[in-house]
Amino acid sequence: MCLAVPGRVLEIAGEDPLTRSGRVAFGGIVKAISLAFAPEAAVGDYVLAHAGVAIAVLDEAEARRTIACLDTLEEAER
Amino acid sequence: MKYVDEYRDAALARRLAQAIAGTVTRPWTLMEICGGQTHSLLRHGIDQMLPEDVTLLHGPGCPVCVTPAAVIDQAIAIAGAPGVTLCSFGDMLRVPGDAGSLLSARARGGDVRMVYSPLDAVALAQARPDRQVVFLAVGFETTAPATAMAVLQAERAGLDNFSLLVSHVLVPPAIEALLSAPDARVQGFLAAGHVCTVMGTGEYEPIARRYRVPIVVTGFEPLDLLQGILSCLRQLEAGRAEVENEYGRSVRPGGNQPAQAAIRQVFAIEPRDWRGMGEIAASGLGLAPVYARFDARNRFGATDPAPPRASPCISGDILRGRRKPVACPAFGTSCTPEHPLGATMVSSEGACAAYYRYRRAAAA
Numbered sequence: 001m002c003l004a005v006p007g008r009v010l011e012i013a014g015e016d017p018l019t020r021s022g023r024v025a026f027g028g029i030v031k032a033i034s035l036a037f038a039p040e041a042a043v044g045d046y047v048l049a050h051a052g053v054a055i056a057v058l059d060e061a062e063a064r065r066t067i068a069c070l071d072t073l074e075e076a077e078r
Numbered sequence: 079m080k081y082v083d084e085y086r087d088a089a090l091a092r093r094l095a096q097a098i099a100g101t102v103t104r105p106w107t108l109m110e111i112c113g114g115q116t117h118s119l120l121r122h123g124i125d126q127m128l129p130e131d132v133t134l135l136h137g138p139g140c141p142v143c144v145t146p147a148a149v150i151d152q153a154i155a156i157a158g159a160p161g162v163t164l165c166s167f168g169d170m171l172r173v174p175g176d177a178g179s180l181l182s183a184r185a186r187g188g189d190v191r192m193v194y195s196p197l198d199a200v201a202l203a204q205a206r207p208d209r210q211v212v213f214l215a216v217g218f219e220t221t222a223p224a225t226a227m228a229v230l231q232a233e234r235a236g237l238d239n240f241s242l243l244v245s246h247v248l249v250p251p252a253i254e255a256l257l258s259a260p261d262a263r264v265q266g267f268l269a270a271g272h273v274c275t276v277m278g279t280g281e282y283e284p285i286a287r288r289y290r291v292p293i294v295v296t297g298f299e300p301l302d303l304l305q306g307i308l309s310c311l312r313q314l315e316a317g318r319a320e321v322e323n324e325y326g327r328s329v330r331p332g333g334n335q336p337a338q339a340a341i342r343q344v345f346a347i348e349p350r351d352w353r354g355m356g357e358i359a360a361s362g363l364g365l366a367p368v369y370a371r372f373d374a375r376n377r378f379g380a381t382d383p384a385p386p387r388a389s390p391c392i393s394g395d396i397l398r399g400r401r402k403p404v405a406c407p408a409f410g411t412s413c414t415p416e417h418p419l420g421a422t423m424v425s426s427e428g429a430c431a432a433y434y435r436y437r438r439a440a441a442a
């Protein structure tokens with residue numbers, strides 16, 4: 001139930017902080033997602049959506065860092 | 079970067095599994111709190127990649143599973159009232175209370191609908207001023223922002239035909255309840271990445287200190303889970319008990335501040351009865367007094383609970399990590415996803431449903 005899915009923001013509509021909403025692509029499916037709790041989200045960002053609401057803008061630098069850490073696992077082993 | 083495929087790399091997963099095997103020198107028992115993680119662990123066979131010394135227990139992190147039967151019975155009673163359209167998430171419609179499920183209420187003629195978001199229920203109320211639309215709101219901190227948003231939008235729209243039956247739950251009090259039980263076995267936790275996306279990691283610090291348990295915030299993909307397990311085991315082997323965040327692409331230490339502000343505005347903390355675990359103090363969110371006009375209990379009145387049914391279901395033990403689903407005599411025989419006896423078999427994130435889907439052969 002706490003499943004939250006990353007999707008890419010295609011378009012943003014609305015200025016009102018309470019009803020600001022984005023068209024977000026999840027693979028081939030496009031859904032309207034509330035951006036009220038992701039005020040920093042911009043077109044092209046990946047947001048994490050849960051129950052119709054974006055709960056985070058995913059941090060690309062952090063995501064790349066995680067993958068890079070995993071790639072150098074041997075060296076990282078203490 | 080698509081944030082999914084990158085975290086399913088099989089070669090990296092094997093290397094993480096090797097690093098785990100190289101870390102462990104004695105038996106350890108970990109618990110993943112979240113049902114979504116339970117499902118992912120079984121689906122990707124991660125439990126089978128771990129050394130025998132590592133036991134994974136599955137926690138109470140499925141909101142559908144822990145919603146008390148009395149709340150479902152109340153929703154069924156409301157769904158039977160004239161002019162009512164009752165909405166909730168798909169799994170909630172199938173969960174049995176003591177008086178049947180919401181789907182059985184629909185079969186009796188009730189207008190019961192599945193929605194993907196509480197905001198869909200608000201839109202329905204706006205489109206159908208002739209109906210009283212009621213949303214059965216369950217979920218952890220992950221879902222609370224969406225429910226709060228529904229209340230705020232309904233308030234803004236001045237809707238008087240929208241109300242909610244709120245039975246939200248909070249994770250940290252449940253962890254404390256598990257750790258303070260006399261038979262507590264869990265030595266380290268994987269904390270739910272999406273709960274922490276909303277709430278941040280601060281509320282886990284005092285728990286890690288007080289009970290001397292490492293708590294590692296973990297995502298949902300195979301590499302996320304393996305990395306979380308590795309970090310947790312490294313802490314245990316080194317005698318550390320800290321909060322670590324292995325889901326940095328989504329979880330900021332302070333969480334999502336606007337979402338937390340909405341939660342504080344709309345909800346009040348209250349005691350909650352957890353199905354299978356009993357009442358836990360300060361572990362629930364209900365509507366704050368200023369939003370009492372949106373409370374379906376006020377609009378439709380409380381109902382008397384139906385008498386509890388006798389059942390062979392041991393889901394209380396399963397939710398507390400005391401037993402695994404295959405230990406239940408009804409598992410896969412009289413209890414299946416088509417004919418569930420307990421909530422842990424209904425919900426796609428319930429431990430019994432996950433074992434039924436991915437580990438039935440092993441149980442036979």
Ligand code: SF4
Nearest residue numbers: 391392406413420430
């Ligand atoms: S298998 Fe069915 S009856 Fe047994 S604990 Fe799970 S839900 Fe309950």
